[in-house]
Amino acid sequence: MSETVTYREALNRGMADALAEDERVFLFGEDVGASGGAFKITDGLFDRFGPKRVRDTPISEQAIVGTAIGSALMGLRPLAEIMFADFAAVCFDQIANELAKYRYMTGGQVTLPVTIRMSNGAGGGFGSQHSQAAENWLLNVPGLKLVVPATPADAYGLLRAAVRDPDPVLVFEHKHLFNLKGELNDPPAVGELGKAEIVRSGEDITLVGTQLMRHRCVEVAERLADDGVEAEVIDPRTLAPLDLDTIRASLDRTNRLLVAQECPPDGSWGASVIARVVGTQLEAFDAPPALVSAEETPVPYAGVLEEMWLPSVERILDAAKRTLDY
Amino acid sequence: MSETVTYREALNRGMADALAEDERVFLFGEDVGASGGAFKITDGLFDRFGPKRVRDTPISEQAIVGTAIGSALMGLRPLAEIMFADFAAVCFDQIANELAKYRYMTGGQVTLPVTIRMSNGAGGGFGSQHSQAAENWLLNVPGLKLVVPATPADAYGLLRAAVRDPDPVLVFEHKHLFNLKGELNDPPAVGELGKAEIVRSGEDITLVGTQLMRHRCVEVAERLADDGVEAEVIDPRTLAPLDLDTIRASLDRTNRLLVAQECPPDGSWGASVIARVVGTQLEAFDAPPALVSAEETPVPYAGVLEEMWLPSVERILDAAKRTLDY
C-alpha cells in the first residue's frame, strides 16, 4: 500500500512518527510549535504532542544548537529546526566546532544523537541570504552526517534514519521541493544513511545530482533518451557518508560522469566527488568529468537572474552532450 | 638589498607599512594593542601608531567583523584580526553572509576593502578547535579573496596587497610558520593576489601545496631529486582568486599532479583544484591526480597523533612515487 503525499507532508509525518516512537525525541526551534513553522512543516505536531515535546525557542540559533548538543549528552534525541540553512552561519561554531568534534575531543566519552533540520536551496526568490545550499560549508568538517533528500519517500525515510542515528545529522530540506508529490509506503520505510539511489539506469553516461538537481538530471535523462542515449541518474541522498561505490560502479559501466549542483564549484560536494573518483579511476573516463555548477556569485533575487544562476535543464543537457560527444 | 626576517616579523612590518602608507587603515582585534597580540605579531604597533589606529576590542568576533564591514562602507580600510582562524566559526555569518555578499546584493553600491587576518593551521598541539585550516570553510562562498602565505616575503607582500585591495580579503597566517626565516627585500615588495609561485622547476611531476605543505612539498622534491626525479613545486599563495593557469601549464609539462593539503579531502581546496583541472585537461594526466590530505577526523591533541594527522613528508613522498610509478 502506498499513498501520494508532498515532501512537506512526508517530513511532517516523519517527525510525528519519530516523536511517537521514542519519548526521548523532542522537536524545537523558532515557531515550530502552535504556529506550525515558517513553512508549515511542523503543522499539528504541537497539538498532538504538547508543549514539552514540541517547543518554541527565542531567535537564538546558537542556543538552539547548544540545546541540542547538551540534551543529547544527557540521553535525549533532539530534533532541532534551523529555519533556513543559511542561518547555519550564525551558529556555525556550535555545529562545526562543538557538535562535530565533541565525541572525538572527549575520546569517545559521549555520543551525540542530534538531528538538525534546515530549509535549503534556491529558486524561490528569497535572495542571497535565504537561498544557499549550505551543506557545502560543512563538507570539510568531519563528524557530521549530511542528508539531502529529493523525494517525499527520502524526506520521510532519511529524517527517520537521522533521528535514530547515534551521530549528529544535518537534514537539508529543499524549499523548492516542499510541494513536490510522491509515493510513500504505508507504513513508510525508514531509510538508510549512506546509500545512493539509482534513479534511472543507463549505460551511456552517469548523471549525479541531489535535491532540485536530481530532478533536473532526470529531465535531462529523458531528453537524452529521445535521442537514444541512456543516462544513469544517481542521487547520493547523503553527502556524508557518501556512497561512492554506487557512483564508481556506474562510471565503470558508462565511462562518462556529470555532476550537477546548485552551488559554485569550489569547495563543493560535486568537486569532492570528482576528485575522489578520478583519483582512483582515471582510466574509466572516456571524457573529462563534467561539473555543472551554479554561477560563482551570491544568489541573485530577480527571477530572470536566479534562473540563470541555477543550472537549468538546458545547461545540464548541453554539458551532457558535450561529454557524450567528447 | 635584502634582510633575513621571520614570518612573524614580516607580518609585523607589513602592518606597519600599511598603517604608515594610508591614514584610512586601522588595525583592531582582541589584544592587538599594547600587549602586542597573542602571537606577538602586532608588537610595537600600538606604541608607534597610537590608540586610534591600533585598537583593542572585547571578545566579540561578530562585532569585530561587523566593525570592519561598516568602517569599510564609510571609506576606511579596516585591518581586523581574528585570533585563531577557527574562530571564524563564531562570526561566520558576518563573513559568509554579510561581508562576502554585501557588494553583490546592493548591486555594486558599495566596495568593501576589508582585510581580516587569522592564525591558521595545525602542528602546534593546540587541539581540535585551534588548529584548523579554516579557509576550506569559505571556498564555496563567492565574494571573498583567500590568501595563504607560506614565506616571510609572501606574508609581507600579500598582506600589503590585501590591504590595498578594494575587496574583502582573508589572510590566513600559519601558526607553524611564525618563526620561519626568509629573505625580505628592502624595500619589501608588495605582492599580487592571484599569482602562484613556481617554487622549484621540474619536468616529472607537479606538486601543489600551500603554507606548511608547500615546505613539505619542497622537501619531497629534494628527496625525489636524490633519485633523479625533478618535481615542480607550485604554491598557489591565494586560493581565491586561484592561479589555475600556472598549475595547468605545469601539468601540461609534467603530466602528473599531486596536491598536498592539511585538511580532510571533501570540500577542500585541493579537491577543487583537481576537479577543475581534470575537467579540461583529462588527457594531460599520465597518472591519476593524487590528493594527499589530512585524516578525516578533527585535529587530535597528542603530538604523536597530530603528526600522523598532518600529511608528512613521507606520506607525500610515497604518494608522489606512486604517481610517478603509475
Place this chain on the structure above:
Amino acid sequence: MSSSTSSSTAEIPLSEQLEWLRLMHEIRVFEEECHRMFAQGIVRGSTHLGQGQEAVAVGACRALRASDTMSCTYRGHAAVLAKGAPLDEAFGEILGKGKGLCGGKGGSMHLTDMRVGAIGSFAIIGAHLPIALGVAHAAQYQGSDDVTLAFFGDGATNIGAFHEALNMASVWKLPAIFVCENNLYGEYSPIASTTPIERLSERAAAYAMAGATIDGNDVVVVHDAVAEAAARARAGEGPTLIEALTYRHKGHSRADPAAYRPPGELERWLQRDPITLLEGRLREAGVDSERLDAVRGRAERAVAEALERAKGWPDPEPETRLEHVFA
C-alpha cells in the same frame, strides 16, 4: 532607567508635520501595493510589510541629517523610503527590475540606497547591528559628527549579534542609535514566550547605555526621542537604545494570516493607527480635512505613478548577474 518621552509637537513646524504625514501615507500605500503584488504573484519570494509601524520609520529618519546613515531589517521598506529612497526604484527592486535600487539583485529584504544613507536592509536577524558599529566607528575615526541609526525588532534582542554590538558600541562610545521596533511578536511568537523581560529598553543597563521606551505610534514622540539620542551621540556621549512600542497590522510575511493574535488586539491598535494619530493632532492644530485629504491624495498619486514607472522597466540584463562580486 527607561522613560517615556512625551510629545512636544509644539516645537515642530506644521509644514514639517504635514511632510511627515505625506511620507507616512506614501509608505502605507507603498506597502499596500506590495501586498497586492505579492497576492497577485507578480513578485516572488517573501515580503514583510510594516503597515502600522510607519511612525517609527518616519519619526526616526526625519530626526536624522542627510549625511547620517540608517540600517534596517527585511521589514525595511518604510525605513528606506523615510530616509529618502525614491519610490520607483524601491518598487523596481522589489519587482526585480534592472533599474531597481540594487539592480534587482537584492530584493525586498535588501533595499539599499547609499545615496541617501540607507546603507542596507538585512535579512539575517541582528546582522546589521555589528555593522552599524563600524559605520559609527568610521564617523568617530574621521572626526565627523554624523550618527548612524539601526532599526531592529523585539525578537532580534535575543540574538548574539545584538549583545556584541551594544556592548562594544558602549565601550567605544560610538555615535549609534539602536531603535527596537517592539511590535509584540517575532514571527508568530509573542514576545513573552521568547524574552523574560517586558521592557526591552531595560537591556540598555547591561551596557551602561542610555535607554528609553517610547510610544512608537506617535511620530512626534519618536522624532524627539531620536533627536535627543542623536544630539548625545554627536556630542560624543555614546549610543542609545530606544524601544518604540508599535504594532504591525498585517501578518509577519505574506504567508501569515496572523491567527495567533488574541481577539481585539488588532482592533485596539488600529485605533492608535499612527496616521490617524497624526491627522488628529494636525486637526487639533487647525489643519482642515481638505488639506489632509490633499496630502493623502498627493501621496497616493506619487505611489501610483512610481509603481507605473517601475512596472514598465525591463528585467535586468543577463550579464549583470555576474557583476559586483568583486570591485
Place this chain on the structure above:
Amino acid sequence: MSSSTSSSTAEIPLSEQLEWLRLMHEIRVFEEECHRMFAQGIVRGSTHLGQGQEAVAVGACRALRASDTMSCTYRGHAAVLAKGAPLDEAFGEILGKGKGLCGGKGGSMHLTDMRVGAIGSFAIIGAHLPIALGVAHAAQYQGSDDVTLAFFGDGATNIGAFHEALNMASVWKLPAIFVCENNLYGEYSPIASTTPIERLSERAAAYAMAGATIDGNDVVVVHDAVAEAAARARAGEGPTLIEALTYRHKGHSRADPAAYRPPGELERWLQRDPITLLEGRLREAGVDSERLDAVRGRAERAVAEALERAKGWPDPEPETRLEHVFA
C-alpha cells in the same frame, strides 16, 4: 540586584572544610606541575592555569551533587578536578597519553570526565553556555532535579553565545547556574577596556535572572552562593548568574609574563590567596598547623604520585586517532 553573600562557615563541618583545603592544595600543586612541564617543553600547545582561583572551582563544585553536571573553559583544570576527575588521568590528558581522560585527543583545553559529571572544557569563548542549556533542559525534560553549572570568564560575558544562553535559560526556567570567574582580565585586557559595566552580575537583570556578586576567593562564600542557586534551580525557579571576584596569579597562558598588571595588584591579591584564607579560617576554628601541614603534604604526595603514574603511561595507539569521529 547584585548582592554579596556573606560567609556562613559555621554550618559547614570542619571535616568538609579540610577536604576542600586538600582539594585546593591538590589543584594548586597540579597547576604548578603543569607550569613546570610546559616550561620544560614536555607538553606542547598552550595552557591556561588557575592558581589563585581555586576557591571558585572547589566551592562551586562541592556545592553540587555527584549527579549534577559542570562545564568549564580552557582554564578548567581546577574545575574538572574539583568535580572529581582523577589527578593521574587529568595529567595523562595534558601529557597526551592514551590513558588520559580523553585518550590524548582533547588536551589541556578540553579535559572531560563524564563519569563525574565534568561534561567538558571548552576552548571557544562562551561555546559551552548554549550547551549547558541543553544539559539543564534534559534534567527538566526527564523530571530529574539535577542542575548544571557552567564556569566562564569575565571576558566571556561579551560574546553572543553568553547572551543567547542566559536569555533562553531564563525563558525556559532551566536548572542552570552560570558562574562568572571575574579575574579582572580577558587575556591581557583589563575588563574596563572591553566591558562598560563593572559589576557583571548586573547583566542578570537583562534576563530577569537572579544575580549576585560574591567573594570568589572565599571558598565558603562560593559554596553557599552556589548551594543557594542550586536549591532555587532544583525547585524549578530557574537559573542564576553568579559573579565570583577572583584573580589569577599567573599570566593568561604560558606565553604571558603579565606585564600589563599595575604594580602592587598581584601582591594585594596574594594576600587574599584562597588557600591562605581558608587556612586562616580553619586556624581560627582551632585546627593546628600540624594538621594543616598534613593536609598539604597529603595533597602534594597525591599529585606527585599521579604525575609519576601518568608520565609512565604510553602514547596513544596510532589507530585511536581514527576512532570516535562517529559512534
